[in-house]
Amino acid sequence: MTSFVFYDFETTGTSPAFDQALQFAAIKTDDQLNPIEKIDIRCRLSDHILPSPIALSVTGVTPDMLLNQNLSHYEFTLRLYNLIQRWSPAIWTGYNTISFDENVFRQMFYQNLFPELYRTQTNGNMRLDLLKAVYACWGYGRANPSIPEVDGKLTSKLDTLAPHNGFNEHNAHDALGDVRATIFIAKLIRDREPEVWNVLMHNLNKVNVKAAFETGNILEIVERFGASPPKIYRGVFCGYNNGNQNQLGFFDLENANAEDFVTPILDQVKAAVEKSPKQIRTIDLNKMPLVFGHQNPTQEMQYAAQQIVANQTLRQLVGQALSERYDDQEEPELVEQQIYSGFYSNSDKALLDQFHRAAWDQRMPIIDQLGDIRLKELGMRLMNLYAPQFVSEAHRHEFWELIRQRWSGERFYGDSERNPGNTYSSVTEDMEQLKPDGKFEVSAEHLAAYAEFYEQRKV
Numbered sequence: 382m383t384s385f386v387f388y389d390f391e392t393t394g395t396s397p398a399f400d401q402a403l404q405f406a407a408i409k410t411d412d413q414l415n416p417i418e419k420i421d422i423r424c425r426l427s428d429h430i431l432p433s434p435i436a437l438s439v440t441g442v443t444p445d446m447l448l449n450q451n452l453s454h455y456e457f458t459l460r461l462y463n464l465i466q467r468w469s470p471a472i473w474t475g476y477n478t479i480s481f482d483e484n485v486f487r488q489m490f491y492q493n494l495f496p497e498l499y500r501t502q503t504n505g506n507m508r509l510d511l512l513k514a515v516y517a518c519w520g521y522g523r524a525n526p527s528i529p530e531v532d533g534k535l536t537s538k539l540d541t542l543a544p545h546n547g548f549n550e551h552n553a554h555d556a557l558g559d560v561r562a563t564i565f566i567a568k569l570i571r572d573r574e575p576e577v578w579n580v581l582m583h584n585l586n587k588v589n590v591k592a593a594f595e596t597g598n599i600l601e602i603v604e605r606f607g608a609s610p611p612k613i614y615r616g617v618f619c620g621y622n623n624g625n626q627n628q629l630g631f632f633d634l635e636n637a638n639a640e641d642f643v644t645p646i647l648d649q650v651k652a653a654v655e656k657s658p659k660q661i662r663t664i665d666l667n668k669m670p671l672v673f674g675h676q677n678p679t680q681e682m683q684y685a686a687q688q689i690v691a692n693q694t695l696r697q698l699v700g701q702a703l704s705e706r707y708d709d710q711e712e713p714e715l716v717e718q719q720i721y722s723g724f725y726s727n728s729d730k731a732l733l734d735q736f737h738r739a740a741w742d743q744r745m746p747i748i749d750q751l752g753d754i755r756l757k758e759l760g761m762r763l764m765n766l767y768a769p770q771f772v773s774e775a776h777r778h779e780f781w782e783l784i785r786q787r788w789s790g791e792r793f794y795g796d797s798e799r800n801p802g803n804t805y806s807s808v809t810e811d812m813e814q815l816k817p818d819g820k821f822e823v824s825a826e827h828l829a830a831y832a833e834f835y836e837q838r839k840v
Contacts, residue, residue: 383412384471385509387567388478389559390485391440393432397484398717399802401430401454403442405461406556409468414568420464421557424457425450428766429784431803431838434811434831438823440554444834455767458493459737461486462500470505472585476539476563479510479668491720492759495737496730498720502667507585510669511563512537513603514570517577517671520603520611525573526566535610539563580673587627587666594618594629594664597690599678602631602664603671615675617686619661620699630654630699631662632689639685642695650698654706661699715801716758729753736760741768785840808835 388407394400406421426432426447437447452460465473475482487498501508515537519528528535529545536542543551543562546569552558571578583589593600597617605611615634622628632639637653637660653660664670678686689695713719725733729751736747741764748760764772765780772780785791790804812835814820815828823831 384417384468385410385412385414385474385567386468386471387474387560387563388482389475389556389563390482391442391554391556392436392485393426393430394436394803395433395481396802397481397488398715398720399430400432400436401427402457402485402489403440403447404556405457406560407464408557408560408564409471410564414564414571418468419557422452422457422460423450424452424454427454429762431788431805431808433803434808434815434835435821437831438815438821438827443827444830447834453767454489455493455763458489458495462490462495462497465500465506466504470507472507472509473501474509474511474563474567476559476566477510477512479508479513483508487720488717492717492762494733494756494759494763496725496733508669509581509585511566511570512539513669513671514577514581515542515566516605516611517581517603517673518570518574520605520613520671521577523574523577526569534608539566542566580671584669584672590666590670590672593672593674594631597686599634599675599682599686600631601673601675602662603673604662614662615678615682616662617689619689619692620696620703622703623700624704627666628703629664629666630703631664632695633658633660633662634682634685634689636660639688642692643688645692645695645698647698647701650695651702651705654699654702661702663703716755718801719755722755723753725756726752729756742771744768745771781840788840805835805839 386407386409388405390402391404392400392402402424403426404421404423406419408419409417411417423446432447437443483501486501489495490498490500497503500506515526515528517523518526519535519537526542526546528537529541530536531541539559539562540551540554543565546566548562548565550558551562570581595618599615599617602614602616603611604614614631614636616632617634619630619632621630632642636658642649642653650661654663712722732747732750733756736744739747744760745764748757748764751757751760761772761776762780765777769777787802788804790806812828812831815823815831
């Protein structure tokens with residue numbers, strides 16, 4: 382029997398790398414989406430995180446709630462790391478999870494020194510993002526779920542979508558409330574749009590998606606960019622990324638002329654990948670692409686597809702173009718942004734397991750043995766946050782001086798004109814939007830509490 386885990390985070394802001402989770406809620410169900418077990422936990426704000434006032438106001442989190450929780454962020458992360466293992470294997474399901482919540486998971490595990498960053502994708506686990514399912518229904522003109530309109534524009538936001546379709550128990554911007562609303566949307570699609578649901582279930586396994594592309598058949602993918610409605614693109618597979626077999630090129634038969642690529646050159650292929658609108662689209666097999674079969678293609682489209690599928694030179698150049706796409710990018714300076722800058726060695730993974738079994742007074746020698754410089758830096762951060770008595774005064778001063786520089790905006794990183802994450806300046810700007818004439822009006826009592834909290838937060 383396949384289990385589903387519907388989950389959601391509430392966080393201090395919109396950056397998984399520089400914000401943190403404050404609440405996690407999940408409901409495990411059976412294969413018929415009947416609840417089996419649930420969890421709803423919160424944690425304290427970490428001392429090195431400066432939260433967004435807007436994020437706090439939207440989720441109704443007060444300074445008292447930030448500071449007076451039983452679990453630290455490290456303990457919270459440990460609970461979730463073990464929970465995934467206990468509930469595996471399952472289909473980890475949410476709303477906009479692949480773009481956001483999955484990255485929250487990864488950053489939590491990374492920044493707290495847990496060895497397995499992709500825990501919801503391994504050991505038999507799979508991922509389902511129901512926002513993508515909604516896009517599929519919307520793109521194909523399906524009636525369910527009905528897409529609501531706000532200020533003259535269609536919206537897929539969960540807090541509007543679920544009530545619009547008859548869900549009357551939605552406690553918006555509370556993790557458990559969003560989980561229940563997501564289950565409602567899942568049942569709606571499963572029961573009223575079974576064709577879409579069955580395709581989604583088939584596409585959960587990237588092996589199935591890969592096999593569909595490799596048939597050489599004309600396929601349809603559904604994607605949404607920005608505020609535009611989801612769009613259906615028709616095309617065929619045209620090559621794998623030489624450095625990443627989870628990424629492939631998809632030749633758009635309606636936006637590109639196959640005849641132009643009979644004798645392709647690398648610069649032409651690179652332009653086809655980069656230009657807008659794209660002639661060759663980039664598909665990530667492990668991000669649940671929405672892939673459907675194309676019915677009744679024209680003879681012209683069939684002939685063009687055959688030309689592309691048979692073009693081995695194009696396939697080789699697509700592989701090269703995709704692999705070289707970001708070759709000129711510099712290594713990010715900040716450790717949070719280096720999460721994908723290489724895999725851990727087996728010896729470091731063993732040390733990380735040892736780290737979590739040890740008491741805090743025994744962890745510094747383990748950090749010293751780590752070979753990965755990222756893990757050393759993150760390990761020292763954890764020691765400064767949770768066991769500063771075992772860190773030298775010089776190291777403590779260096780750590781908090783770096784945090785002060787980030788929050789004050791005194792130091793910039795790379796080509797950015799502002800620091801990643803929140804700063805005192807961005808907090809001030811956000812607080813203006815919470816005032817009576819602002820966009821996110823809050824009560825005078827809450828506004829005063831936020832102002833006092835941020836004043837005390839300064840380092």
